[in-house]
Amino acid sequence: MSKAKKIAAIISVCVVLLAAVYAVVYAYLKIPVTYDGSDTNVVELYNDPQNYDTSDPDGVADIIVKENLDKTMAVNNVSAVVFDWRGFDTLGESFILLTAIAGSFVILGVHRKKTAAGKVQTSEEMKGGDQE
Amino acid sequence: MKFKNGITEKNVIVKCAADKILPFALVFGIYIILFGTISPGGGFQGGVITASAVLLLYIGYGYSTASDAVKQEVLRVCEPIGATLYVILGLCGIVLGSVFCRNVFFADGKIGDLISAGNISFMGWTVGFKVLTGIGFLILLMLGLLAPEFKKSGAADGELMVDEDDDEKEVDE
Numbered sequence: 001m002s003k004a005k006k007i008a009a010i011i012s013v014c015v016v017l018l019a020a021v022y023a024v025v026y027a028y029l030k031i032p033v034t035y036d037g038s039d040t041n042v043v044e045l046y047n048d049p050q051n052y053d054t055s056d057p058d059g060v061a062d063i064i065v066k067e068n069l070d071k072t073m074a075v076n077n078v079s080a081v082v083f084d085w086r087g088f089d090t091l092g093e094s095f096i097l098l099t100a101i102a103g104s105f106v107i108l109g110v111h112r113k114k115t116a117a118g119k120v121q122t123s124e125e126m127k128g129g130d131q132e
Numbered sequence: 133m134k135f136k137n138g139i140t141e142k143n144v145i146v147k148c149a150a151d152k153i154l155p156f157a158l159v160f161g162i163y164i165i166l167f168g169t170i171s172p173g174g175g176f177q178g179g180v181i182t183a184s185a186v187l188l189l190y191i192g193y194g195y196s197t198a199s200d201a202v203k204q205e206v207l208r209v210c211e212p213i214g215a216t217l218y219v220i221l222g223l224c225g226i227v228l229g230s231v232f233c234r235n236v237f238f239a240d241g242k243i244g245d246l247i248s249a250g251n252i253s254f255m256g257w258t259v260g261f262k263v264l265t266g267i268g269f270l271i272l273l274m275l276g277l278l279a280p281e282f283k284k285s286g287a288a289d290g291e292l293m294v295d296e297d298d299d300e301k302e303v304d305e
Contacts, residue, residue: 073249079256090255
């Protein structure tokens with residue numbers, strides 16, 4: 001690896017890190033906080049979870065609980081979260097499965113080819129063995 | 133037909149149990165995939181339950197019957213098709229003027245019907261299809277290593293990777 005390549009790699013990594021730091025600072029300063037936990041009484045929730053007032057959640061939970069039927073028409077909130085609100089997550093999960101199966105296909109494909117070729121040989125061998 | 137590990141010689145009880153459980157497993161898994169959006173369940177779980185039919189076939193009848201009944205090539209081709217369909221359904225949200233994976237086709241039917249949830253239902257079905265074909269293919273691929281035909285053919289070729297089998301061959305000779 002030449003020096004120019006190393007310098008280019010270091011510079012690109014630094015640019016990515018600077019962009020990430022800028023994004024974090026921007027999000028911290030400019031974007032308003034949707035949930036800060038100030039309305040949640042943790043002691044009361046822990047002591048008496050049955051009678052705790054959950055009618056007014058805040059943050060993202062507010063949107064998901066109150067506007068789910070209007071936005072998605074899905075009775076099952078969990079599937080709405082999995083396939084709509086967090087669709088990227090499900091996409092990544094299914095691609096993990098795809099990658100795992102592709103990897104095992106590459107590794108075990110040699111054996112699989114042998115198995116497919118071995119059937120005829122095996123039956124012939126078995127017949128020959130029985131005759132003998 | 134005698135093999136060392138006795139995979140092809142099946143007990144009658146095991147075979148009958150596999151026969152009886154197989155249709156129920158298929159119907160139950162497909163039910164879970166189809167109704168994943170309006171009841172507990174979903175694509176991943178239903179796909180794995182449906183793919184267990186391959187395992188039941190293997191338990192009851194051995195590897196050769198299972199690999200004859202379920203085509204590996206079809207499963208291998210169908211899995212990326214399911215993943216592509218998921219991405220296309222997700223991109224429908226962008227095409228119709230919203231964000232990725234946004235639910236767009238949901239104006240049909242009453243709340244609680246099978247396709248009332250629109251895009252969420254279709255995406256659940258594609259995930260179920262993908263997991264069903266993928267896990268079925270993976271099970272067949274891995275069980276192929278346990279098949280007695282493979283062991284026989286490997287010993288005949290003399291190219292088996294495991295050293296123990298070479299030792300066994302020497303002992304047999």
